[in-house]
């Protein structure tokens with residue numbers, strides 16, 4: 142997610158779940174080919190399994206960028222066919238490509254020829270008035286003919302004129318049954334559902350019908366959701382860190398980043414939700430929000446915020462014990 146799932150968020154998320162596949166922000170082929178490629182592609186090896194999401198519609202350029210991803214050590218490369226923003230539409234990037242299934246197939250084919258890591262697609266269930274199931278079926282069938290076998294389906298259509306990207310994540314209704322139908326019609330494909338999923342129970346319900354779930358906003362705003370993923374969805378033993386342990390592990394990472402010139406607020410903004418709905422959660426968020434952006438802010442901002450939560454949690458425990466007595 143643009144501006145959200147940067148390498149700092151991903152490092153943090155990986156401390157919470159060892160198995161969830163993490164995705165970069167969408168990076169356009171133009172940015173990679175003409176811009177500061179090192180900066181865009183940089184990641185910490187601990188983030189793996191990690192997918193690079195590309196935005197573009199020129200098969201050759203996408204193939205070049207997919208190759209860069211593979212050489213850098215990414216585990217998957219994903220093509221964005223879901224972003225509805227005007228800015229990307231003008232460059233034939235994102236959801237508008239749903240109207241051009243043959244072009245998307247050419248893009249995916251070129252990417253697959255260039256790399257041996259999986260090439261996947263993230264798309265909507267339709268755009269504007271091209272929103273019949275027959276059109277979606279044709280889209281998936283056309284791309285699957287290239288050998289692409291993983292489709293991440295944001296289960297609402299995009300309206301390309303008149304809605305902002307934010308409204309396009311909220312207003313068109315979610316139609317999970319459409320993604321379920323795709324799985325019935327293409328049982329050999331891996332169909333992963335996305336859109337509006339907020340709890341592990343919802344994830345478990347979806348995986349009764351298809352192959353996986355992608356969670357966006359909730360995994361960012363309430364990152365502790367990821368804590369249940371390894372055990373509930375991957376059947377891994379429950380050996381995850383506590384919230385406080387995760388933050389302790391963030392400290393040396395942040396110190397190193399500060400030494401390299403990263404600004405504290407660029408990392409701490411991603412961890413504000415770790416105590417979501419917990420005693421002290423608001424104080425933690427407020428303290429960091431008020432202090433991390435100050436010039437010269439150091440790791441002490443995080444350490445002080447952790448102390449505030451610890452105090453608040455101790456007070457909550459004491460109050461509970463008093464009520465019991």
Ligand SMILES: Cc1cc2nc3c(=O)[nH]c(=O)nc-3n(C[C@H](O)[C@H](O)[C@H](O)COP(=O)(O)O)c2cc1C
Nearest residue numbers: 142143166167263295310335336337338356357358
């Ligand atoms: C701030 C923000 C940035 C996003 N950027 C991207 C992006 O770069 N690529 C993408 O495929 N989807 C992007 N999305 C959409 C999400 O990946 C996801 O499809 C959408 O929010 C619905 O899923 P959710 O309800 O789990 O968040 C973005 C969403 C938000 C809120």
